[in-house]
Structure formats: C-alpha cells, structure tokens
Amino acid sequence: MHIMEGFLDTPWWQLWFAVSVPVILYGIYKMNRLVSEKREILPLLAVAGAFIFVLSALKLPSVTGSSSHPTGTGIAAIMFGPAISSVLGTIVLLYQAFFLAHGGLTTLGANVFSMGIAGPLVAYLVYKAGMKARINFYFVVFLATAFGDWTTYAVTSAQLALAYPEGGILTLGSFLAQLKVFGAIFALTQLPLAIMEGAVSALLFKYVVNVKSEILVEMKVLEAAVVRKLRGSSA
Amino acid sequence: MSRKLEIIVLAILLIFAIQFVYMSSTTDAEYMGTDGQAEDTIKEITGGAYEPVAEPLWQPPSGEIESLLFGLQAAIGAGVLGYFLGYYRAKKKYENEHACKRKSNSEGDSQSL
Numbered sequence: 001m002h003i004m005e006g007f008l009d010t011p012w013w014q015l016w017f018a019v020s021v022p023v024i025l026y027g028i029y030k031m032n033r034l035v036s037e038k039r040e041i042l043p044l045l046a047v048a049g050a051f052i053f054v055l056s057a058l059k060l061p062s063v064t065g066s067s068s069h070p071t072g073t074g075i076a077a078i079m080f081g082p083a084i085s086s087v088l089g090t091i092v093l094l095y096q097a098f099f100l101a102h103g104g105l106t107t108l109g110a111n112v113f114s115m116g117i118a119g120p121l122v123a124y125l126v127y128k129a130g131m132k133a134r135i136n137f138y139f140v141v142f143l144a145t146a147f148g149d150w151t152t153y154a155v156t157s158a159q160l161a162l163a164y165p166e167g168g169i170l171t172l173g174s175f176l177a178q179l180k181v182f183g184a185i186f187a188l189t190q191l192p193l194a195i196m197e198g199a200v201s202a203l204l205f206k207y208v209v210n211v212k213s214e215i216l217v218e219m220k221v222l223e224a225a226v227v228r229k230l231r232g233s234s235a
Numbered sequence: 236m237s238r239k240l241e242i243i244v245l246a247i248l249l250i251f252a253i254q255f256v257y258m259s260s261t262t263d264a265e266y267m268g269t270d271g272q273a274e275d276t277i278k279e280i281t282g283g284a285y286e287p288v289a290e291p292l293w294q295p296p297s298g299e300i301e302s303l304l305f306g307l308q309a310a311i312g313a314g315v316l317g318y319f320l321g322y323y324r325a326k327k328k329y330e331n332e333h334a335c336k337r338k339s340n341s342e343g344d345s346q347s348l
Contacts (some may be wrong), residue, residue: 004270006287007277013288043319050319053312057305061255065264066272092308099304101291102270138240160273164280178280185272192251199244206240211323 002093002111003156005104012163017109023117024090027083034080041215044208048076049088051204055197056092056115062189070197071152074145075204077120078127079221089116114155123148137209137226138202146198153190157182 008016035042055072062068076085090112096102103111123144130140160182165174209216209230216222258264278285295301 002270004274004287005291006289007274007285009288043322046315047319050312050315054309054316055312057309057312059268059305061259061266063251063254063258065258065262065266066269067266068269095308098292099295100301100308101294104289104291106289160277164277166280168281181276182273185269185276189269196248196251199247203240203244207320208323211320211327 002096002103002115003107003159005097005101006106007104008107008110008159008163012159013106013109015109016107016113016159020086020109020112020117023083023086024112027085027087030081031084031087034084038215038218041219044079044212044215045084045088047204047208048079048085049091051075051201052088052092053095055200056096060193060196063192064189066185066189068153068186068189068193070193071115071119071149072197072201073115073120073152074123074141074148074197074201077123077148078141078144078205079216079219082117082120082124085120086112086116089120110159111156114152114159118155119148119152122151131223131226137222137230138206141205142198142202144198145201146194149194149197150187150190153186154183157186 031045035045052072052075055070057069059067059069071089073085073089076088090108093103093108093111093115097104097108126147127140127144130143131137157179161175161178162170164178165171166177167174209222209227213222213227213231217224217227259266295304
C-alpha cells in the first residue's frame with residue numbers, strides 16, 4: 001500500500017519529490033538510450049512494466065489478518081536496473097493515484113522513492129551479489145525480488161515514522177518508536193507477500209530465459225555460461 | 236522439460252491459500268488494507284486533529300467501481316504480459332524451424348553437386 005493522498009505534511013512530500021525526480025529523469029534518459037540502441041528490448045520492457053501492473057493490482061490477504069499488495073518491481077530492477085524501474089513504477093503509481101484514489105499526487109514522490117527506487121535498488125544489489133556468489137539463478141531471483149518487495153514497505157514505514165514521530169518532535173528515539181508502530185502494520189504484513197512475489201518472479205524469469213535468453217546475456221543480466229547451465233538442467 | 240520450479244511455486248502459493256482459508260474461517264480478522272490502518276494510526280497519534288494536506292482529485296464512487304479499476308489494471312498487465320511472452324515464444328519457434336529448413340536444404344545442395 002502506498003502513502004495516502006495528503007498524508008505527508010510539508011516539508012516531507014516536497015523532500016521526497018526532490019529525491020525521486022532526478023532518479024526518474026535519469027531513468028527516462030537511460031530508457032530512451034537503451035530503446036534507441038536496441039529496439040528488440042522494447043517487448044521485454046513491456047513485460048517488466050506489465051508485471052508491475054498485475055502484481056500491484058492484487059491486494060492479497062496476509063497472515064497478520066490484514067491485506068496489502070506486492071510491488072512487482074524486482075523483475076524490472078534485475079533486467080534494467082533501479083533507474084528504469086523507477087520510471088515504470090511511476091507509471092503504475094500515477095494510474096493508481098488518478099483512477100483509484102490509491103496513493104496520491106502529493107505523496108507520489110515518497111511512493112516512487114519506496115516502490116520505484118529503494119525496493120528496486122535492493123533487489124538489484126541482492127541479485128548482483130547472489131550471482132557473484134554463484135547461487136542457483138532462480139533462487140537468487142527469488143531472494144532479490146522478495147527483499148525488494150519487503151524493502152519498499154520497510155521504507156514506507158520509515159517515511160511515515162519520519163513524518164509522524166512519537167510525540168511530534170523528530171528525534172532518533174521518537175522516530176524508532178514510531179517505526180515500530182508502522183513497521184508492525186506494513187513490514188510485518190508484507191513478509192508473506194514478499195515471499196509470494198519472489199516465487200512468482202522466479203517463475204516469470206524462467207519463461208523469459210526459455211524464450212529470450214540471448215537478450216539477457218546481451219544486456220549483461222546473465223552470463224552465457226549460466227544460461228547454458230539453466231538450459232541444460234532446464235529447471 | 237522439468238517442472239520443478241512450477242511445483243515449488245505452486246506449493247508456496249498453496250500454503251498461503253490454505254493458511255488464509257483456515258484463518259479467515261476460524262478468526263474474525265478483517266483483512267483491512269494496511270493503508271487504512273496507517274491512516275487510523277496517524278489520526279490516533281495526532282489526536283484526531285490531522286487534516287490531510289490534499290484530497291484525491293477523484294475517488295471511485297463505490298467499492299465495486301474501485302475493484303473494477305483494480306481488475307482493469309491487472310487485466311491490462313496480464314494481457315501485455317501474455318502477448319509479448321507469446322510473441323517471443325512463437326518467434327523463437329519460427330526461427331528454429333527456419334534454421335532447420337535452411338540447413339537441410341543446403342545439405343541437399345552439397346549432395347547434388
């Protein structure tokens with residue numbers, strides 16, 4: 001779930017815009033360059049964007065007795081990196097802000113930061129580290145996307161705790177106290193959903209590897225040796 | 236083609252589904268959205284005095300319309316996803332068949348020479 005319209009006071013909503021806008025602009029620049037260099041990645045970009053559309057529309061029940069939705073941004077982060085993911089995330093957040101009163105325009109900067117930047121960045125880093133450690137590819141995708149999903153909600157909790165510290169005055173102590181409260185709502189609910197998102201993302205990646213692995217190698221997402229191994233075992 | 240990954244993913248989803256069915260029938264959990272809970276928490280912290288600094292420009296007039304638009308979002312995404320995965324799959328198949336044909340043709344040529 002995103003921060004609701006109007007629920008971040010000045011200066012917080014402006015601050016998150018200031019952080020997010022440069023990343024979005026860089027992402028648009030990177031995306032344009034990538035598409036003009038390799039037109040054949042356009043369908044893959046659409047797949048990554050569509051996955052975010054599907055997953056962030058599904059409000060799922062969690063073990064905590066409340067419901068929330070996954071983000072789906074991990075796939076885009078692994079394929080294209082965090083900057084381009086932030087552009088795709090922004091598109092989805094705009095749809096939800098305009099048509100669903102879910103999230104909002106004033107809180108867009110903060111929501112883009114959590115869902116489009118922080119989550120994908122963590123997913124990207126986990127993926128790179130996991131591949132370097134030569135762990136099973138699909139398990140790495142699972143870990144990366146699950147952590148990315150969870151990070152988004154941990155960051156949302158932190159953003160709210162910063163804006164609403166306990167007692168109204170922002171100190172480390174009051175921030176942490178409130179982080180616990182929001183963390184109990186968001187981060188805890190999200191744990192099982194993050195696991196589900198990781199599992200489904202790994203499965204989608206399997207199909208992409210099956211039909212279009214050469215483009216992943218070309219984009220340096222996967223090494224050719226890893227693809228051969230995956231194809232050989234065809235897990 | 237091995238289906239190991241599909242089985243694992245299905246098992247994970249099944250565990251959560253069973254857990255949900257069990258819990259929703261034995262407890263009175265409301266499965267309220269986390270954003271609504273956060274809203275309540277913020278109102279509580281600020282002693283009910285909090286006024287949102289902005290209102291949504293437009294709100295779905297009912298829960299039905301809201302689920303329509305959420306459903307639409309998922310449908311658009313699923314459609315695009317299926318289209319392009321199918322496109323890649325068919326393209327690859329076609330290219331493979333084409334390559335096979337060309338190979339067998341050129342072999343035939345060399346024999347006739």
